[in-house]
Amino acid sequence: MKALRRPSTAVNALLALLIVGAAFWGWTLLKDTDSDTGANASGLRTLTVEQGTVTKTVEADGSVESASTATATFGTAGTVTAIKVKVGDKVTSGQLLARVDDTGAARSLDLAEANLDAAEDALGRAQDAGTDTSSATNEVAQAELAVDEAEAAVAGTKLTAPMAGTVTAVNGTLGGSSSGAEGSGFLDIADLGKLQITAAFSEADATELKEGQAATVTWNALQGAETTGQVVAVDPTATTDDSVVTYGVTVSLPNPPDGAKPGQTVTVSVITGNVENAVLINSAAVTTTGNRHVVTVVGTGNQQETRQVQVGLEGDDAYQITSGLTAGERVVIPTSTTTSSTSNSNNSGPGGFMGGGGGAPPGGR
Template identity: 30%
Template sequence: MKVLPRLHKAVLLNSALGVVLIAAVGGAYAVVVNSDSSSPKRTDTRTAAVSTGKVQATVSGAGLLTSPSDAGVNFTTGGQLTKVEVKPGDKVTKGQELAKVDDTAARQALAQAKTSLVAAKANLAKVQEGQPASPPASSGATPPGGASHPATPPSSPSPTPTKTPSPTPPASTSPTPTPLTGAVAELSVRNAAFVDVVPVANPSVDPNALIQAQAQVSQAQSAVDTAQRTLDGTVLTAPVDGTVASVGATVGQTVIGTTYTAGAGAAPGTAPAPGTTAGTGTGGAPAAPSGFIVLTNPTGMQVKANVSEADSLRLKPGQSATVTLTAQSTTVLNARVLSVSTLAVNGAGTAAQYPVTLDIMGPTKDLHTGQGVSVQIVAGEASDALFVPTAALSGTGTQRTVTVVAADGTAHSAPVTVGVESDTNTQITSGLTQGQKVRITTVAP
């Protein structure tokens, strides 16, 4: 009979499994009971007296020092550097020449444009007298001064009833036109300026030719203006007083002319041509100015800082502030809010921040663009004010509630109106009197 031993083993195995199951259930139950028993938080209560004193609300932020007088300047006409008059550390004044590029091509282009303008104005004068227009390609024409006594044109009838004898003088009054260059051309341009682009009441004038001649003068003048700007752009001058912070290239290198903010650098062997204004760095922080030559000037130093959206709503121009240098915590400067931006800047993975600009009050000669700072802005202040610890208040807005504790230990809820609110204390404008006790309840973890 071998069946009984097998049955006995099965019973023993099932009993062991049952014990294990009961132990597991009991352990889980114990964990649940212990977890539930530890869930209630411990609360601590204390009382605080309604006091009188100064309550100051502040807004904190961080940013960088910047100067509106800093400038990054670039050539507007590119070319090979022939002069670099300054080096880092040099003091310069507004209008001082800093560097030059080769201007040979620019001068030639200006001279040619002026010669074309002289020819265009002389041609206009001829058309206004009723004479045939000169071909546009012609570089020389009858000087404008000869227009006061027009010669007798062989191909058109005389429009003037009273006419001086015409036989012999042509040889002296109609010299062969020659191209005008140099100082003579410039003088001719000034003289030609008196020939205004105005129709002349002359029946022999061709209206279409007159319009075309006027257009040619306008185009020629525009070409002269452009050529002059190109020549002026070969010289780099200081737009402000300051100290040279950096120089982008040396004599013999090539620089790229630019009149637009461009962040990319130039090709190898050339100086970079970045923009002339300070841009925006990470998280909306101001970036240092950049350019072929960068000038710094601590005059009028400012702070560009970012604050939270809630704090930005509490700020306005004129509020006082203090600025502490990050690297020199003992250096505290007085400042004033200049502006609060309504355009948010978003930092990576952070909530929206709003830029605030502050003016530094006092000496700034030892400050430098880009220094990190922390700011404390006074958003509100009340002197000789009733106040309670902010932790004693419940609710939001100006209408809150507190728990007042009487002398006999009884407590009741009371409505109050609040004013200036700091991180620790809040002004009470109505609902409490000095000396009353309020309950503060804190929850311990």
């Protein structure tokens, strides 16, 4: 019987050791989790003040367009007798694009030239007779002007390309009027090798935009397509649509991705502020009232101190602290923002940083 009891004692001892080991492992795991999330023994959610880069950006939807366009319009009204190009054709400057019936214009030119000949003959007779030539001279000048106008009318029956590029629209039809569609020229041409972006920014964001700022352009239709450009113009006047005020902004596109075409939709993000080597903290930890910014600092023994700080650049997710805090200090996330700040602390964004116990600052991922 003693021999039978001995194995039971050994098994019980082994089970006891396993239970103790599991309890210790669980305690260690919970401790590590608390450390990672910034929770302390009192249940406070905290963040560590970091040193890194604070970035502020503004964003708007935009579209791709050609940076160089032209409209070809007939100089003479008439019925279209020939259209020599179609949408998508590449043309050179001065190339013949279309014609209108030149019968009337040619007849007018013949008549104007005949009138000029007659006026010049009359001037010659007056000069030979030694009489007053002022009237005859005036008639010649008028006849020369009429010839010039008639020649221009004949030339206007031929539509030529004002620039090299690609035909993007044909607004008229064969046998139709030379004026094309109402409010447009007969043909539209664009240089598809020179593209740019136009976007409408809110009035608040537009106040921070100026020429030369860097921009990132992301395509909606081209998966993974992204490129950089610069702000080249901000409209001086606003556009109001349904009480929404926006300002047009033009962004250069020196290196468009493959497949980029006019009319495509994009998202434009412009960097309006950037401070490197800044003392920074997640904006969720800062309570702002008017121009006053305060944080709650956790000291030794979890002692809490309400402290006023000076904020520099207010970045996308982080604030630059110019005075009142030093890197390494811990600050409390107010209870009302715990949910949102917890989300922020697990994601690094422009100007933000990994939160919860002092993760890596921006640029250090």
